[in-house]
Structure formats: C-alpha cells, structure tokens
Amino acid sequence: MKIVSACLVGINCRFNGKNKANEKLVELFKKGILIPLCPEQLGGLPTPRPPCTIVGGDGHDVLKGKAKVLTRKGEDLTAYFVKGAHEVLAIAHLLDIKEAILKSRSPSCGCGKIYCEDFTRKLRDGDGVTAALLKENGIKVYTERNFNCSDY
Numbered sequence: 001m002k003i004v005s006a007c008l009v010g011i012n013c014r015f016n017g018k019n020k021a022n023e024k025l026v027e028l029f030k031k032g033i034l035i036p037l038c039p040e041q042l043g044g045l046p047t048p049r050p051p052c053t054i055v056g057g058d059g060h061d062v063l064k065g066k067a068k069v070l071t072r073k074g075e076d077l078t079a080y081f082v083k084g085a086h087e088v089l090a091i092a093h094l095l096d097i098k099e100a101i102l103k104s105r106s107p108s109c110g111c112g113k114i115y116c117e118d119f120t121r122k123l124r125d126g127d128g129v130t131a132a133l134l135k136e137n138g139i140k141v142y143t144e145r146n147f148n149c150s151d152y
C-alpha cells in the first residue's frame, strides 16, 4: 500500500474545491493499492479554502518552527498544516506504509520543488510540510511526475 494525495485520484479536496486527477494514478487507486489522503483537510481546513504559501523556508523549516504557512492576506495557518502532516504520518505508521505519491509543488504535498512565497507560479527548491515530515520519518516520497505507474 502507498499513500497518495487525494486530489491526484479525483477527490475534490483542493483549495479551490477541485481535483488534479492523474489518469494512471486513478487506475492504480482502482486496483486498491493507494490510500488517498489530503493533509490540509486532515489538519482541519475547510474546502474550498484560501491558497497558502510557505514563508521563511520550506516544510522542514515549518516543522522546526522557523517558517510559517500563510494565506495571501497573511493569516497564519501553520498549525493546520503541521497537524495534517502528523495525521498522514500516523496513518502511514498504522498501516506500515513506506511510500507516498504526493502532488508536486503544493505547500503540503510538494516534494523537491514548491511554489515561491509570492503566490506566483514560480518554483523554488524545497518540500511541502507533509512531504518533509514523511521524509524525515523514512518514508520515500514521489510526486505524480516521477512515480513510475507502469511498475504496477
């Protein structure tokens, strides 16, 4: 079993109430090997919700208390993002899951690259909060861009 970002298998959990369904991952989901989770919903945020960005670092810095997750208006939603990440990790531990396929670029799920602080579509190096926590706990994180579905 692997964790997958819920939006990637067609769940309408994104900030705008939509999804980012990936056809190949939907097929794997139908085979029953993916557990769809949305850390932002698990953290207690509503859908739809304001888009957020990490300010002052990346997800690892958020976990250390050195960076924050803010809305465009500057509302601090860091606690929701951290709670959601820990909920995902708890489910991974409960099911002994060692791999996750997370939505690229998101402030929660992004792995390797995340959006810049200024709400443009520009990218910077770094991990989202959930991706960071999973990696720090030995879980291998892929994105929909680098996971090879044809192996399954």
Ligand code: SF4
Binding pocket: 005, 006, 007, 008, 013, 014, 015, 037, 038, 039, 040, 041, 103, 106, 108, 109
């Ligand atoms: S938090 Fe992750 S799973 Fe939830 S909508 Fe954002 S990218 Fe998708």
